[in-house]
Amino acid sequence: MNFGSDNQAGVSPRILHTLVEAASGIQSAYGNDEWSQRAEHMLGEAFGTPVKVFFVTTGTAANCLALSTIAQPWNAVVCHHMAHIAVDENSAPALFTGGASLLPIATDNGKISAGDLAAFVARTPHDAPHNMVISALSISQVTENGLVYQPQEMAALATQAHALGLRVHMDGARLANAVAALQCHPGDITWRAGVDVLSLGASKNGALMAEAVVFFDQALAQNFxxxxxxxxxxVSKSRTIGAQFCAWLEGGHWLELARHANAMASKLSAALAATPGVRLSWPTQANEVFVLMPIALYEQLRAQGVRCTDWYASSVPAGTQLQAGEVVVRFVSSWSSTDEEIAALMDLVHSHQRQAA
Amino acid sequence: MNFGSDNQAGVSPRILHTLVEAASGIQSAYGNDEWSQRAEHMLGEAFGTPVKVFFVTTGTAANCLALSTIAQPWNAVVCHHMAHIAVDENSAPALFTGGASLLPIATDNGKISAGDLAAFVARTPHDAPHNMVISALSISQVTENGLVYQPQEMAALATQAHALGLRVHMDGARLANAVAALQCHPGDITWRAGVDVLSLGASKNGALMAEAVVFFDQALAQNFxxxxxxxxxxVSKSRTIGAQFCAWLEGGHWLELARHANAMASKLSAALAATPGVRLSWPTQANEVFVLMPIALYEQLRAQGVRCTDWYASSVPAGTQLQAGEVVVRFVSSWSSTDEEIAALMDLVHSHQRQAA
Amino acid sequence: MNFGSDNQAGVSPRILHTLVEAASGIQSAYGNDEWSQRAEHMLGEAFGTPVKVFFVTTGTAANCLALSTIAQPWNAVVCHHMAHIAVDENSAPALFTGGASLLPIATDNGKISAGDLAAFVARTPHDAPHNMVISALSISQVTENGLVYQPQEMAALATQAHALGLRVHMDGARLANAVAALQCHPGDITWRAGVDVLSLGASKNGALMAEAVVFFDQALAQNFxxxxxxxxxxVSKSRTIGAQFCAWLEGGHWLELARHANAMASKLSAALAATPGVRLSWPTQANEVFVLMPIALYEQLRAQGVRCTDWYASSVPAGTQLQAGEVVVRFVSSWSSTDEEIAALMDLVHSHQRQAA
Amino acid sequence: MNFGSDNQAGVSPRILHTLVEAASGIQSAYGNDEWSQRAEHMLGEAFGTPVKVFFVTTGTAANCLALSTIAQPWNAVVCHHMAHIAVDENSAPALFTGGASLLPIATDNGKISAGDLAAFVARTPHDAPHNMVISALSISQVTENGLVYQPQEMAALATQAHALGLRVHMDGARLANAVAALQCHPGDITWRAGVDVLSLGASKNGALMAEAVVFFDQALAQNFxxxxxxxxxxVSKSRTIGAQFCAWLEGGHWLELARHANAMASKLSAALAATPGVRLSWPTQANEVFVLMPIALYEQLRAQGVRCTDWYASSVPAGTQLQAGEVVVRFVSSWSSTDEEIAALMDLVHSHQRQAA
Structure with missing residues (x-):
């Protein structure tokens, strides 16, 4: 019963098969291989616009390298207060940008609206050179609370950002899950909505290790x-990543994988929400389920081998109060989650509830 | 009528006289001059403990170099949300530390209590290596709201910090004003209270350009x-700074200058607070007066040549609401402020009030 | 005919098989997987001493992260003037160390001797804080000229370094080839000889993407x-690298692969050296062959599909003068090179020679 | 007898008088004061072209901030192997540029010629992104060997640099001495010769602490x-530096001071060169005299209170061999050096020679 993280899941057979194929024989190194070049082309096709793409090995590297193109060392980047770049990437943003800072916003609904951004920028000291100069907005799609920006929300936000002179980065570690949830064209929540540069992750959605920086504004790719x-x-044997992206994109496999993960989360969310003593922290919109549950239940599940994670108390909505003995827990489904896993998990939950009653 | 900043004031004649004396003749360079060595010794005398001292040219350099000794690139430093290092030093902390981050706390009373610190650290994600590791606390004395930590407040706070494994830095750009206000021994709010390293500024209190990093924990000075x-x-002609510190400390001149500045602020504060339509934003405890006033008044004062500064709206206490047409204004007195200046300023204020009535 | 680089070769079937096995199913992420832990254990076994190991994705990252543990931002690292860290890693050493510098030595025999090091350090300005402080020596084994340090050379050099207060890093991107060439125990040219921290590469010797930082002095691993x-x-799916190292080490596979590559280079070197107009730039001691040849020959080979590389003119021995129309060319053999490839290459060479005659 | 360094000398009375004048009364801070603005204007007049100027407190800061505008973190800067930025500024260039590297050239005549530059760039590996990308040339005028570039040498060199796509920085810590030596217009060896950005020092030529970054290409000043x-x-009380530059430039005072220092060096050089057992290391062209002398003589002079410095052995011309017991010694004259000091020094030298004979 793995709901620990989608990055603990195995690799989709189709992707693994392609990786094995690519691993044999001679290929040029350092991004000059055929697979990487084909993957860049396929990404342009998938997004419906020409893109400049660079492949990297981790989401942290993708995010922080992307930020380095839109934030000088004296700049600040606005992001959500639970953003991966703000919470879970240690000091990597400062390293890769040469010292830029993050300015986290805490909002009521877990997303940043155009209005939130405008108000935040207005009230942030901006007397240069004493204060930092805000240069960019970074948005996670899916958010770190498992929420999904609608295309029109994203467009309004990016339009506001551009009006304020900011560039827009999207952390798309789970972009596939967002596209699958919205049933929209990938372009609708990225470049058509105003995203300048995207970190696109496949590792959490069926690949082994495959991350990309996708430039919609190709001028930003200078010196990249x-x-x-x-x-x-x-990476010297750069085919490693290129081949995974080829297989991931081929025939819409990425969205197929994401749809399955989302569907599993939806089922799990409904089952957990219906459990007495358990309540959702945030609505489930993609493949992550955030709940508040008694710590005794959490600990028993863990003891019984369920992979799930006690999550940051600071992640709950503004109005939510944790009760005594209550803990935030994150369950993540993946392309390989099964109905059987969910059923087994819920059996354990129900069994605990009976004992506790 | 200069209430713009204490760093717009001229130089105390005693300090200037010593600087002129030091400027003549041959001296070793790079800190090996007699003045710098004497100043280090005098600082030890003033604080009542052996110290290791390095002289620098700006408060930003002093603060950020001090932080670099207690924050590795992957560390975070807790500070007040209006701290100079957080707001007014651009991205210098990141540059000097190689990427460390600041974690600002907003508190109700404008200072950080031991309890505030403990609660903040407890709720901050601390799952290394994903999250940053908090390594230090930085406190401003006088604070950026013009408040002064009592010795026992400071001791409780530093004790809590040490208990949490954090080192303690003090931004003492206006430490002289704090010592003068508290009528305490300088050691009581620094090393005896648990401060490990101090940025000590003389430039705002009568010197021309003289800042120091004072190590109470001399082990931190390694490689400094x-x-x-x-x-x-x-600085090559390092006597420049050493000589100023000698004159500043000689015979308690620094506290004499600070007492005068504080007394002037106290008078001004009382006069402004008694003015209809003007209210204090924070109590006046040292040499800075923060008020909320009608913007029309502020603008007229500025037009009439009064130096004062419209201040960050985000600096007001949590409960305070700015009313329409109201603006935060900072008045700073200095060693050279006079009763006549205050009287002249208040004449303008009263004249405006009569017109407005 | 691939002699372009050993990082253009495919993946050894045994390694690929293990990678496929590891890719399925659930595993903890971020280095907590079973494969990574087993690989660390196997590395300790292989080197005959307990080690602390971290897996990374590129040789540049391995080298520069290793250097960051032995060079503070104000330090300098001595290395050979053709060292990969000095020539081929752009400004990565400065990024990862926060600003440390490299001090390249050009030596007559392509290696650094204990005497070279002592003389270099003695003549390098060392008046701190004005000058940088030398803190480390970095050695490549195999060197970038394809040479191999004997165990006693390495021990003398590291002993000298330690006597000068320097730590010792080894860039072992091709360490397997060195061990195979020397027929020694891996410990004999690393920790027993005085190496403190090793970058160990598998990617150039049969793996897909697998690099490690191996700490023999485990105290250096603090905060790593x-x-x-x-x-x-x-890397989230850290099994990716761990599994490759397991298969690489299993049953001495790494040395088997390296021995083959070395044997192929030896044959190729002999054949090229016997060709009129072609001369060796350096003796062939591992799996790289450096020759000087007429540019016409080089260009024809390339046009005929031979992968080989025109190499840095600055890499030739001090006494060697390039003649007009002569170019340095690097041929690299790999675990997958064949006698047939060499024969085919030599056919092209001889055919060109006949035409030219 | 101070020949230790021109930065050990006192302050010219005219400059000190102006500094005292500026120190009194109220002035805007942070570069908005009247003195700084006047100094910028006067620098434009002195150079005969509009300039953008920023004042800083040390030569290291001036050099490294200037470099940061022409060298990205992945760039390299070509400079002489004895350049102050390469030898005497620790790792400051890497800190201020975010990681750029220096590539030192050792030349036969102590200066870099256009041909030296072209040959060096040609032989430096330039296969991006693996190798660093050379973006700039930094030249010291006066050089660290006390030599002076002729206007036509400088123009040829900068023209060559521009042709190679490099920007040109000049370290003018002793530019006044060069202008005085050449009896040329300051523009002739700076912007008219192709210098893009200049570090201009007054501290070594009569000021207390006054350094500037002068942009001839004002586009480089963006974000400065x-x-x-x-x-x-x-600096908050920025008048400190502005006022010094005003007095330094006023009525050609800077060149007056420099001419005197140069004349003193010339006398000293001739006297030393005529001493048996003492030989010039480099010709004396400005205010620094480099000699090789018996170490016994050097030590006796030091013991007798003469300030002079044993200098880097690596600084001597390529063909020069230090003999046993011979040491390089630097003597620097200043605006305040006197004939009496030189006579007294030479008395000690001759007295030693008699004893030794």
């Missing part, structure tokens, strides 16, 4: 190969 | 001369 | 997981 | 106030 090299992200 | 050199702060 | 995370090298 | 602030170089 130098940034990649100097940060230790220029 | 290398940090000084590589950050462009190793 | 934070360094890994903040530099974007903490 | 942010660079200044974040590096702790934005």
């Amino acid at each position: 190969s130098l940034r990649i090299k100097r940060s230790g992200q220029l | 001369s290398l940090r000084i050199k590589r950050s462009g702060q190793l | 997981s934070l360094r890994i995370k903040r530099s974007g090298q903490l | 106030s942010l660079r200044i602030k974040r590096s702790g170089q934005l």
Whole structure:
């Protein structure tokens, strides 16, 4: 019963098969291989616009390298207060940008609205050179609370950002889950909505290790190969990542994988929400389920081998009060989650409830 | 009528006289001059404990170099949300520390209590290596709201910090004003209270350009001369700063200057607080007066040549609401402020009030 | 005919098989997987001493992260003037160390001797804080000229380094080839000889993407997981690298692969050296062959599909003069090179020679 | 007898008088004071072209901030192997540029010629992104060997640099001495010769602490106030530096001071060169005299209170061999050196020679 994280899941057979195929024989190194070049082309096709793409090995590297193109060392980047870049990437944003800062916003509904952004920028000190200069907005789609921005929300937000002179980065570690949830064209929540540069992750959605920085504004890609090299992200056998992206994109496989993960989360969410003593922290919109539950239940589940994670107390909505003995728990489904796993998990939950009653 | 900032004031004649004396003749360079060595000794005398001292040219350099000794690039430093290091030093903390982050706390009373610190650290994600590791607390004394920590408040706070494994830095750009206000021994609010490293500023209190990093924990000073050199702060004619500190400390001149500045602020504060339509934003405890006033009044004062500053709206206490047409204004007195200046300022204020009535 | 680089070769079937096995099913992420833990254990076994190991995705990351543990921002690292870290890793050493510098030595025999090191350190300005402080020596084994340090050379050099107060890093991107060439125990040219920290590469010797930082002095590993995370090298599906190292080490596979590559280079070197107009730039001691040849020959070979690389003119021995129309060319053999490839290459060479005659 | 360094000399009375005048009364801070603005204007007049100027507190800060505008973190800067930025500024260039590297050239005549530059760039590996990308040339005028570039040499060199796509920085810590030596217009060896950005020092030529970054290409100054602030170089009482530059430039005082220093060096050089057992290391062209002398003589002079410095052995011309017991010694004259000091020094030298004979 793995709901620990989608990055603990195995690799989709189709992707693994392609990786094995690519691993044999001679290929040019350092991004000059055929697979990487084909993957870049396929990404342009998938998004419906020409893109410049660079492949890297981790989501942290993708995010922080992307930020380095839109934030000088004296700049600040606005993001949600639970954003992965703000909470879960240690000091990597400062390293890759040479010292830029993050300015986290806490909002009521877990997303940042155009109005939130405008108000935040207005009240942030902006007397340069004493204060930092805000240069960019970074948005996670899916958010770290498992929420999904609608295309029109995203467009309004990016339009506001541009009006304020900010560039827009999207952390798309789970972009596939957002596209699957919205049943929209990938372009509708990215470049058509105003995203300038995207971190696109496949590792959490069926790949082994495959992350990309996708430039919709190709001017930002200037010198990017130098940034990649100097940060230790220029993989010699670059086919490794290119091949995974080819298989991931081929025939819409990425959305197929994401749809399955989302559907599993939806089922799990409904089952957990119907459990006495358990309540959702946030609505389930993609493949992550955030609940508040008694700590005794959480600990018993863990003891019984369920992989799930006690989550940041600071992640709950503004109005929500944790009660005594209550803990936030995150369950993540993946492309490989099964109905049987959910049923087995719920059996354990119900069994605990009976004991506790 | 200069209430713009204490760093717009001129230089105390005693300090200037010593600087002129030091400027003549031959002296070793790079901190090996007699003045710098004497100043270090005098600082130890003033604080009542042996100290290791390095002289630098700006408060930003002093603060950020001090932080670099207690925050590795992957560390975070807790500070008040209006702290100079958080608001007014651009991205210097990240540059000097190699990427450490600041974690600002907003508190109700404008200071950080031991309890505030403990609660903040407890709720901050601390799952290394994903999250940053908090390594230090930085406190401003006088605070950026013009408040002064009592010795026992400071001791409780630093004790809590140490109990949490954090080192303690004090931004003492206006430490002289705090010591003067508290009528305490300088050691009582620094090393005896648990401060590990102090940025000590003289520039705002009668000197021309004289800042120091004072190590109470001398082990932190290891390699500091290398940090000084590589950050462009190793002044060749180092006597420039050493001599100013000698004159500043000699015979308690620093506290004399600070007492005068504080007394002037106290008078001004009382006069402003008694003015209809003007209210204090924070109590006046040292040499800064923060008020809320009608913007029309502020603008007229400025037009009439009064130096004062419209201040960050985000600096007001949590409960305070700015009314329409109201603006935060900072008045700073200095060693050279006079009763006549205050009287002249209040004449303008009263004249405006009569017109407005 | 691939002699372009050993990182253009495919993946050894045994390694690929293990990778496929590891890719399925659930595993903890971020280095907590079973494969990574087993690989760390196997590395300790292989080197005959307990080690602390961290897995990363590129050789540049391995080298520069290793250097960051032995070079503070104000330090300098001595290395050979053709060292990969000095020439081929862009500015990555400065990024990862926060600003440390490299001091390249050009030596007559392509290696650094204990005497070279002592003389270099003695003549390098060392008046701190003005000058940088040399803190480390970095050695490549195999060197970038394809040479191999004998165990006693390595021990003398590291002993000298330690006597000068320097720590010793080894860039072992091709360490397997060195061990195979020397027919020694891996410990004899690493920790027993005085190496403190090793970058160990498998990617050039049959793996897909597998690099490690191996700490023989485990005290240096303090905070290393934070360094890994903040530099974007903490791979979520960390089994990817761990599994490759397991298969690489299993049953001495790594040395088997390296021995084959070395044998192929030896044959190729002899054949090329016997060709009129072609001369060796350096003796062939591992799996790289450096020759000087007429540019016409080089260009024809390339036009005929031979992968080989025109190499840095600055890499030739001090006494060697390039003649007009002569170019340095590097041929690299790999675990997958064949006698047939060499024969086919030599056919082209001889055919060109006949035409030219 | 101070020949230790021109930065050990006192302050010219005219400059000190102006500094005292400026120190009194109220002035805007952070570069908005009247003195700084006047100084910027006067620098434009002195150079005969509009300039954008920023004042800083040390030569290291001036050099490294200037470099940060022409070298991205992945760039390299070519400079002489004895350049102050390469030898005497620790790792400051890497800190201020975010990681750029220096590539030192050793030349036969102590200066870099256009041909030296072209040959060096040609032989430096330039296969991006693996190798660093050379973006700039930095030249010291006066050089660290006390030599002076002729206007036509400088123009040829900068023209060559521009043709190679490099920007040109000049370290003018002793530019006044060069202008005085050449009897040329200051523009002739700076912007008219192709210098893009200049570090201009007054501290070694009669001021107390006054350094400037002078942009001839004003486009490079974009964001420079942010660079200044974040590096702790934005002085609050900025009049301190502005006033010194005003007095320094007023009525050609800077060149007057420099001419005197040069004349003293010339006398000293001739006297030393005529001494048996003492030989010039480099010709004396400005205010520094480099000699090789018996170490016994050097030590006796030091014991007798003469300030002079044993200098880097690596600084001597390529063909020069230090003999046993011979040491390089630097003598620097200043605006305040006197004939009496030189006579007294030479008396000691001759007295030693008699004893030794």
